Amino acid sequence: MNSDNRFEAFQQYIDSEEKIEPKDWMPDEYRLHNIRQISQHAHSEVIGMQPEGNWITRAPSLRAKKILLAKIQDEGGHGLYLYSAAETLGITRDELIEQLHSGKAKYSSVFNYPTLNWADIGAIGWLVDGAAVTNQLSLRRTSYGPYSRAMMRICNEESFHQRQGYEIMAKMATGTPEQHAMAQSAIDRWWWPALMMFGPHDNDSPRTSNGLRWKIKRAGNDELRQRFIDKTVPQAEVIGLKIPDPRLRWNEETQHYEIGPINWDEFHRVVRGEGPCNSQRMAHHKHWHAEGAWVREAAAAYAARHNTNPVRV
Amino acid sequence: MPHTTNTQGPLWEVFTQKKSGQPFTHAGSVHAFDKEMAIENARDLYTRRGEATGLWVVPAEAIVAVQPDEAAPFFDPSDDKIYRYPTFYEVPEGAKNI
Ligand SMILES: [Fe+2]
Numbered sequence: 102m103n104s105d106n107r108f109e110a111f112q113q114y115i116d117s118e119e120k121i122e123p124k125d126w127m128p129d130e131y132r133l134h135n136i137r138q139i140s141q142h143a144h145s146e147v148i149g150m151q152p153e154g155n156w157i158t159r160a161p162s163l164r165a166k167k168i169l170l171a172k173i174q175d176e177g178g179h180g181l182y183l184y185s186a187a188e189t190l191g192i193t194r195d196e197l198i199e200q201l202h203s204g205k206a207k208y209s210s211v212f213n214y215p216t217l218n219w220a221d222i223g224a225i226g227w228l229v230d231g232a233a234v235t236n237q238l239s240l241r242r243t244s245y246g247p248y249s250r251a252m253m254r255i256c257n258e259e260s261f262h263q264r265q266g267y268e269i270m271a272k273m274a275t276g277t278p279e280q281h282a283m284a285q286s287a288i289d290r291w292w293w294p295a296l297m298m299f300g301p302h303d304n305d306s307p308r309t310s311n312g313l314r315w316k317i318k319r320a321g322n323d324e325l326r327q328r329f330i331d332k333t334v335p336q337a338e339v340i341g342l343k344i345p346d347p348r349l350r351w352n353e354e355t356q357h358y359e360i361g362p363i364n365w366d367e368f369h370r371v372v373r374g375e376g377p378c379n380s381q382r383m384a385h386h387k388h389w390h391a392e393g394a395w396v397r398e399a400a401a402a403y404a405a406r407h408n409t410n411p412v413r414v
Numbered sequence: 415m416p417h418t419t420n421t422q423g424p425l426w427e428v429f430t431q432k433k434s435g436q437p438f439t440h441a442g443s444v445h446a447f448d449k450e451m452a453i454e455n456a457r458d459l460y461t462r463r464g465e466a467t468g469l470w471v472v473p474a475e476a477i478v479a480v481q482p483d484e485a486a487p488f489f490d491p492s493d494d495k496i497y498r499y500p501t502f503y504e505v506p507e508g509a510k511n512i
């Protein structure tokens with residue numbers, strides 16, 4: 102097969118909804134696009150543990166603390182599923198971490214905001230996990246097999262994340278006036294960053310078209326954002342919280358909510374590294390990665406001495 | 415100990431994928447002397463009726479398994495965490511899609 106035919110056959114294979122597996126031939130750009138997207142997704146899961154971790158020692162009850170620990174443990178697990186999926190494409194874990202530390206690889210900018218009060222933990226579960234899962238439900242149909250299977254696992258596990266967040270918000274919103282104010286403050290601060298998680302408008306998003314053509318992404322940023330808005334606005338109404346958008350309105354004709362303009366300057370500022378917690382998040386990850394170096398070295402030294410090579414045929 | 419020679423080559427565990435994109439599941443095993451022979455033997459033995467869209471063979475020696483009598487205490491730590499399930503949570507009346 103000459104190379105043009107090869108690309109064409111690959112595209113046809115994708116178009117017929119077949120999935121690509123690690124040992125299949127694939128164009129380099131398809132491989133790189135997946136590595137970039139999956140690793141960004143993995144880094145987001147891992148960095149996303151930090152804003153929630155901030156509240157483990159201050160959770161208001163043992164019940165809340167156990168739930169939060171279990172939730173954060175899941176996020177760490179999600180990071181590991183995704184790193185493993187990325188590694189099937191021929192990149193090592195060390196390279197992936199190196200790309201995070203050098204800034205070459207990104208993570209979701211939403212995790213560069215601080216968690217100021219307990220209701221922020223509710224807002225993260227409800228809005229940030231809610232937005233993430235909207236995207237992830239769609240990604241279950243992504244064309245790369247290992248990524249798709251990781252998404253299935255993650256979506257199943259996510260089912261409690263959003264609920265525990267919504268439960269916190271509902272309790273606080275219907276609690277004392279002070280608790281209600283904390284809940285409102287949390288949604289005021291997290292609503293817009295959650296909407297930005299879907300990325301720029303499709304017209305301004307350079308990579309969306311390749312991703313859609315190869316079915317790595319299955320829906321555009323704006324469509325996913327709209328899905329999230331449509332299901333979340335009524336949930337806010339049920340618990341008596343206001344969406345911080347004076348231009349928000351229901352459009353009877355389209356049967357969708359319409360929102361005011363998103364502050365893309367802020368989005369790009371945070372992506373560039375100028376958000377409130379960017380440097381703290383990265384410094385924390387680098388510090389604890391370095392602190393763990395002796396464990397990796399000891400394990401490698403032990404394996405070398407005892408010749409525990411796991412696979413030999 | 416009586417000495418027996420192995421004339422069959424090492425054992426390989428076989429995993430088939432029934433539909434594109436689905437997880438690979440264990441089908442059985444084959445003997446073979448190298449990777450190529452292993453995958454061909456696995457094809458001939460486990461996919462004669464179009465059962466598979468994908469096929470993996472893995473050296474059986476590379477598989478690590480939990481012993482049945484160890485399984486209960488091994489998996490025990492995750493048994494009492496009912497808050498990992500969505501049904502644990504109270505959802506206010508009228509809330510949908512959550
Ligand atoms: Fe997650």
Ligand SMILES: [Fe+2]
Pocket residue numbers: 176230259262
């Ligand atoms: Fe989550």
